[in-house]
Amino acid sequence: MTEPHPGDAFQPGDVLNNTYRIEALLGRGGTSDVYRARSEISGRLVAIKVLKAEFATNDDYLVLMTREEEIREIRHDAIVRYSENHRTSDGLVYLLMDYIDGPGLDRKLKDGPMSAEDLLTVCKRVGEGLQAAHARSIVHRDLSPDNIILRDDDPAQAVVIDFGIAKDTNPGAETIVGNEFAGKYAYAAPEQLSGNTDARSDIYSLGALLLANFRGKSPDVGANPMEVVQKKSDPLDTSGVPEPLKSLLDRMTAPDPNDRFQTMSDVLAFIDSGGAEEALDDATIIAPPPKTDVIAEAPSPPRPANPTPADKSVQKQSSGISSGLIVAGAAVVLIGGGAAAFFGGVFGGGGPTYPAVSPYSLVIENLENLPASASGFVPSADMQNALVTRMTEIGGATDLTLASGEIADSWSNDVLAVLDDISTLDDWQLTLNGNRAKITGSTSDPAVLTALTARYPETWPGALDGTIEVALTSLFLDPGDVDNILAQYADCGPVFQIGNPGPVGYGPDDPVVVKGTLAGEASREALQTALEDQTDGRDVIIDADILNPTLCLVENYLPEAPEGEMEITFRDGASGQEVPFGDFVVGQNPVIDVIIPDDVFTGYLSVSVLDVSGNVFHLVPNIGRADNSINTLRDGRDGAVPLRVAFSLDEERPDGGIAFAVDGSSLGKSKILVLHSDAPLFREMRPTTESAVGYAEALSERAATGDQLIRSLDTRILTTSQP
Incomplete structure (x- = not known):
């Protein structure tokens, strides 16, 4: 703190x-x-x-x-x-x-080194979260130990808590070596110093902070801007780090973004494989010729935008005349061959050449409750048109850029073939980085799942390779899943399902109906959205009472008890007419009766009003009506007995009887509580009027005794407003 x-x-x-x-x-x-x-x-x-x-x-x-x-x-x-x-x-x-309860990695850093095993667990957990962010084109840009917390001090429950509000955009912001920024830039990727950021920058930062926590000390960022720039151009020192963490960190923190893992999916694949070396790619490495004397040097061919290992700088060679002529001749052949290949369409297919990009990414998705979309890079206008057509057919949109990159010649056809295969899923996403792909989605048809998993991930079309994660969902909705959502959004007492969804759950056309109490309209809207997101298009009906903060405060301390059969009725004190919905306006005199059922003869009755102003009025028992046993309240009467607990202003009332009129000072919702218990609810008489906080504390203390004395709890809302 x-x-x-x-x-x-x-x-x-x-x-x-x-x-x-x-x-x-x-x-x-x-x-x-x-x-x-x-x-x-x-x-x-x-x-x-x-x-x-x-x-x-x-x-x-x-x-x-x-x-x-x-x-x-x-x-x-x-x-x-x-x-x-x-x-x-x-x-x-x-x-x-x-609020995430647990130490941050900055605290762990001060405590000393963390084990390689724990850091691999943190990397996998945080990497999965960032993978989800990157899939939505959201890059953190500011990862550091202080914004990763270990919930309950468990590396497997690491949580990223901050998404970059502290990244200054003002001209007067402190420099990278200022007091506030020194710690942050210790983990920033080198390209961030010149304002360039993408998903690979997050990969670098995550690797750098993991290395710091392994060593138990922050990196040395330098004492001035020149030192910072120089240090950022050097690889991080991972000496002494055990495998596979060392190889993982080396690949995550390469100074050149092109030398790093290109996606979080690649990082996770490396961890899942236990650090197994990846297979060599198809690039051909040409060994240099024997050293010879060069009398005449031919001009070097133009360097490609992304050189391969074979494109290293040509060294001068010294030996004899004939060798020099051979080298010069070879250069001429390369230049001529390159020109012929270019003009003949070998490299460009005879078409236009587009700017090179890396990583070469494309995300195509058709997810539940979201519009279908395709965004990223494509190598040709034909591929662009094909995706526009497909997205239009399913009501989606595209944001596609023509670009070249390190992809196979068959890439476009391969991607379209995958789309054909996954179009039978209920919802799906295809994520591509170069020739590496990932399929995620769900289906309610076991045959569709079987067909896809029989092919993927073993046999991808063409040059593609990757992973697949498809879940089998049910046509029926489990009521337990609804209960889990209700528990998250219950902010003012219980919220529960009503109706009978059937032995296997809600069918495709069954509505989900919810009752209970909520703190406000914002709570209702949030719950509605959460349920609609999880109920696969079913109608969601929330029939909940919206209460005020006072009522909600007490609601959370009320004992858990079933509804009874105590009926609560409202009448207008002046006319004696029933007010069926409990709506009264300024100037009216609400009269309240509790009907004791004909089969209830034992126990004790407690009746209170939680007023909109934040007060609680105890109608039964109170100082004037201390005996609240059912036997006394019946007064020898059989059958269903009406018990008046709030009186007309004009009628005679017993000691302790309360009568009131609605004024304009506090309008809104009040709540009538009727508790039927085996013994008196409290050991001492409560005052006739007290604060809601005091009543809530008393209920909490009573509940702490563990007595199971409440038989039932019945409630009703009384609403007051201007005429």
């Missing part, structure tokens, strides 16, 4: 948005600070990142904060889950995210 200062944006105890109470300052950054806070409604811990006041009106930083919020589209356990941005009444902008 970091000690708070008087000038900090928030102080411990502050409450944001009437919901999140600040508990501690977790850390300070160049542009933002991070706090731990707890929801006063659900009790859930969250992390809150707040832009410092001087940046809160800067459009550059607001754009960065918005982009960070959009990371919530990445659904992976290794990427922190973001919520949304908010602005306080005095203009401070903050971002909500999950």
